[in-house]
Amino acid sequence: xxxxxxxxxxxxxxxxxxxxxxxxxxxxxxxxxxxxxxxxxxxxxxxxxxxxxxxxxxxxxxxxxxxxxxxxxxxxxxxxxxxxxxxxxxxxxxxxxxxxxxxxxxxxxxxxxxxxxxxxxxxxxxxxxxxxxxxxxxxxxxxxxxxxxxxxxxxxxxxxxxxxxxxxxxxxxxxxxxxxxxxxxxxxxxxxxxxxxxxxxxxxxxxxxxxxxxxxxxxxxxxxxxxxxxxxxxxxxxxxxxxxxxxxxxxxxxxxxxxxxxxxxxxxxxxxxxxxxxxxxxxxxxxxxxxxxxxxxxxxxxxxxxxxxxxxxxxxxxxxxxxxxxxxxxxxxxxxxxxxxxxxxxxxxxxxxxxxxxxxxxxxxxxxxxxxxxxxxxxxxxxxxxxxxxxxxxxxxxxxxxxxxxxxxx
Amino acid sequence: xxxxxxxxxxxxxxxxxxxxxxxxxxxxxxxxxxxxxxxxxxxxxxxxxxxxxxxxxxxxxxxxxxxxxxxxxxxxxxxxxxxxxxxxxxxxxxxxxxxxxxxxxxxxxxxxxxxxxxxxxxxxxxxxxxxxxxxxxxxx
Numbered sequence: 001x002x003x004x005x006x007x008x009x010x011x012x013x014x015x016x017x018x019x020x021x022x023x024x025x026x027x028x029x030x031x032x033x034x035x036x037x038x039x040x041x042x043x044x045x046x047x048x049x050x051x052x053x054x055x056x057x058x059x060x061x062x063x064x065x066x067x068x069x070x071x072x073x074x075x076x077x078x079x080x081x082x083x084x085x086x087x088x089x090x091x092x093x094x095x096x097x098x099x100x101x102x103x104x105x106x107x108x109x110x111x112x113x114x115x116x117x118x119x120x121x122x123x124x125x126x127x128x129x130x131x132x133x134x135x136x137x138x139x140x141x142x143x144x145x146x147x148x149x150x151x152x153x154x155x156x157x158x159x160x161x162x163x164x165x166x167x168x169x170x171x172x173x174x175x176x177x178x179x180x181x182x183x184x185x186x187x188x189x190x191x192x193x194x195x196x197x198x199x200x201x202x203x204x205x206x207x208x209x210x211x212x213x214x215x216x217x218x219x220x221x222x223x224x225x226x227x228x229x230x231x232x233x234x235x236x237x238x239x240x241x242x243x244x245x246x247x248x249x250x251x252x253x254x255x256x257x258x259x260x261x262x263x264x265x266x267x268x269x270x271x272x273x274x275x276x277x278x279x280x281x282x283x284x285x286x287x288x289x290x291x292x293x294x295x296x297x298x299x300x301x302x303x304x305x306x307x308x309x310x311x312x313x314x315x316x317x318x319x320x321x322x323x324x325x326x327x328x329x330x331x332x333x334x335x336x337x338x339x340x341x342x343x344x345x346x347x348x349x350x351x352x353x354x355x356x357x358x359x360x361x362x363x364x365x366x367x368x369x370x371x372x373x374x375x376x377x378x379x380x381x382x383x384x385x386x387x388x389x390x391x392x393x394x395x396x397x398x399x400x401x402x403x404x405x406x407x408x409x410x
Numbered sequence: 411x412x413x414x415x416x417x418x419x420x421x422x423x424x425x426x427x428x429x430x431x432x433x434x435x436x437x438x439x440x441x442x443x444x445x446x447x448x449x450x451x452x453x454x455x456x457x458x459x460x461x462x463x464x465x466x467x468x469x470x471x472x473x474x475x476x477x478x479x480x481x482x483x484x485x486x487x488x489x490x491x492x493x494x495x496x497x498x499x500x501x502x503x504x505x506x507x508x509x510x511x512x513x514x515x516x517x518x519x520x521x522x523x524x525x526x527x528x529x530x531x532x533x534x535x536x537x538x539x540x541x542x543x544x545x546x547x548x549x550x
Contacts, residue, residue, distance in 0.1 A: 024426065347483035349459050350434065353524075357427040365458055379460050379482055408434050409484070 004303035009391045012300070015040040016389055026359025029394045034179050034207060034338050034385035035363055036229045039293070043232060046292035047285050057281055059258060069284055076287035077274070080239050083294045084224065085215040091247065093240040093277045094287055098206040099129040101225030101240035102173070104277065105202050106133040108250040109223070109242075113200075114170055116142035121169035121199070123148040123157055123185075124375060125178045128368040130204045134173060148174070150372060155181030155330040162190065166197035173202035176214070180369040180381070181330035182313065182338035184212075191220045200246070206230055209239075210297060211336060211387070212306040216241050228286060233293035237286030240277075247273040254279040305388045309337025312386040312395050319399045323406075329381060337386035340367070343402070345409040348382040354405040360398055413495050413513055420517050429522075430485060437487030440494075443480040456533030458526055459483035461490070463534060465541045472501045475545075477538060489531060492517070497538050502549075505542040510535055 013019050016038050021028045030038060050072060056065035058073045074089070081089040095101045114120070120134050124147045138145055146165055149158040155178060166172065172194045176187050191201045203224040205214050210231030216224050223246070228237035242250075252259055252270055256279035262269040270276045297305065316339045320326055325344030343351060352364035363383040366373045373379065384398055423429050443452075443462055452462040463479040477498040479490045496510045514520050514531070523531065 347459065349483040350485050353485050354427070354430060357430055380458070408431050 004307045005301055007300060007304050007308045007388050009308070009389055012389045013391075015042065015296075017041060017044070019389060023359040023361070024357050029360040029390075029397050031384040031386065031390065031394070031398060032361045032363050033387040033390075034230070034367075034383065036235070037210060037232050037387055038389070039234065039289075040232055040296050042296050043234065043289045043292045047234060047289045050285050050288040055285070058284055059275075072288050072291075073282065073284045076291035079291045079294055083214075083298065084209075084239075084241055085217050086241055087217070088244060090273050091241055091244050093242065093247075093274045094282055095225070095238040095240050096236055096283070097227040097229070097238035098204060098225045099133075099227075099238075101223075101238055102130050102202065102204065103133045104240055104253045105173075105223050105225075105242075106137045108253050108277075109200070109246055110134075110137055110171055111141070112249075112251055114141055114143050118143045118171075119146050119169045120144070121146050121148065121165055121172040123174045124150040125155065125157070125181060125183065125369070125372055126173070126175055127179055127204065127206070128370070129206075130173055130175060130202075131371070150181075150375070153327060153329050153376060154332075155183040157183070157185055157190075159186075159190070162193055163197065166194055166199050169197075169199050171200045171202065173204070175204040175207065176219075177205075177207035177211070177336045177338075178330070179207050179338065180340055180367045180372060180383070182335040182340065183330055184208075184334060184336055187221075188219050195220060207336065207338070210293075210305075211302070211309055213302045222246055228290040228293065231290070231293055232296055234286050234289035237283050237290050239290075244273065247277070250277075252276050252279070256280045258282070300388060306336075308388050309386050310335065312390055312392065313337045313339050315392060315395045316384055316386075316398065319395075320402070323402075327378070329376070338383060339385070340381045340383045342378050342381050343406060346405055348380040350409070351382045351402065351405050354408065355398075355401050358401050358404070360401050362398075411495065413516075416492065416495060417516050426522050429518075433488030433492075434484045435488070436491040437481075437484035437489075440480070440487045440491050441478070443478060447478075448480065454479075454533050454537045457481070457486065457530035459486040459530070461486060461530070461534065463490075463537055465538065467545070468499075472503075474499050474501050475505065475542065479534070486530070489519075489523075489527075490534070492519075493531070493534060493538070497535075502542040502545040506539055506546065 018038050054068040056069045058070040077092045078089045080092045120143055151158050177184050194201045201221045203221045205224050205226040208214050209226035222243050224241040226239055229235040259271050259276050259279040260268055261271050313335055320341055327342040329340040348364035352362045355362050365380050448462050452464050454461040454463050459481045461481045466476045468474045468476050477494055481487050496513055497505050
């Protein structure tokens with residue numbers, strides 16, 4: 001395989017109006033991409049164009065604008081199917097985001113198929129959105145949770161008991177890339193072993209879909225969810241991919257318009273997939289924006305984006321490693337663009353507050369990963385997360401700010 | 411130090427970076443709680459940092475409260491130091507009658523604290539006032 005193209009980050013930055021902002025008198029250095037990415041002009045323009053020219057309700061109109069809106073919405077669905085290499089656009093459900101996608105699976109497939117005493121297998125590195133829906137379901141039906149352990153600060157999954165754990169489980173839901181540790185899990189291998197054990201798989205691709213190639217057929221998962229806003233798209237739109245066979249057999253999620261075929265006072269026939277899972281007027285503008293975002297990302301190339309993320313993260317990781325007493329989380333090799341750490345002197349919240357005064361946007365806290373941080377014995381970590389529009393100069397500025405802030409605590 | 415002196419010091423400092431650095435210094439000087447006091451019973455939830463707070467009645471007529479609090483982050487400790495200037499050494503009635511919004515506005519902290527920090531501060535004030543209200547209810 002040839003090496004991915006090198007991204008000209010400085011040129012890409014011109015597409016992002018927000019990156020020209022100044023914060024507290026300093027040029028913005030935005031390093032909170034794992035929480036939300038910024039939006040290129042192409043996405044903002046697509047949403048504006050939709051509202052200025054095509055907006056109407058979808059699927060039911062006879063008139064021109066409704067037809068345009070429907071084409072735009074269904075065109076976006078096809079674009080997502082291509083992006084994920086799904087077998088058909090009917091396997092693509094639009095949601096509000098990853099969280100809703102995971103809740104949808106918990107409340108439809110899992111609620112229908114799991115029974116009291118069944119085991120749901122998760123990992124110890126799941127975001128709360130891939131933990132709490134399963135806790136809620138487990139309480140409701142009397143199922144139990146089991147966890148693939150995280151080995152320690154290096155953020156690796158301990159897979160030595162995987163086959164035993166899978167033998168006891170009916171469903172496995174896990175993240176592709178950890179939002180806290182930056183670990184890239186061997187997702188295809190894990191899903192293959194789950195499939196061999198007859199376990200249904202759900203993949204949280206919130207951190208990977210906008211940063212790396214994500215091919216649902218190559219991964220071999222049953223479900224996969226991601227969010228638009230972390231992939232250069234707008235907030236309030238997300239995707240749930242589901243294997244058609246499973247989607248066909250699943251009950252609907254919410255009831256309302258769009259998801260029905262025929263309604264009588266006391267009876268209802270549901271629409272076909274994927275519409276069965278999309279009650280109410282959907283976020284058409286969000287889908288249009290997501291379409292533009294996926295075009296934008298593919299024009300750059302996801303291999304190139306992942307390569308760029310990794311290069312910046314490696315640079316940050318290496319420079320931070322030089323700080324005496326620092327605790328760095330996640331693998332030293334092969335990590336995504338997420339670097340999480342605890343300084344020996346400055347608390348993560350103090351670092352993030354002072355960094356903000358210098359224009360550098362970091363995340364500090366538990367990263368919606370409270371159980372993992374409790375396991376590791378840290379109340380909060382600071383996190384820098386990179387994207388293709390970040391530059392090496394920004395990494396260096398971030399490191400400089402870390403050193404400056406530490407002086408306040410000497 | 412009084413609130414007026416604190417406000418003066420804040421005004422003297424040119425920019426917010428220096429003011430936050432000053433809050434960190436105030437935080438460093440805040441007397442820490444003992445390990446034994448850092449227990450769930452004294453935790454104030456709703457703050458991003460881990461915060462513990464105790465109200466100790468002082469002998470006197472009417473009895474006043476000494477407030478002691480600690481946190482694992484220094485800017486939060488600095489904000490606690492400001493809160494103690496407002497509330498510590500006051501009676502339960504005084505605590506209940508005192509709104510610290512004005513003080514924080516005078517310091518400009520209302521505009522320069524993030525919404526999550528303001529929520530955290532609010533949680534601390536709510537705890538102080540709830541403990542004061544318990545005393546008032548007991549004596550009623």
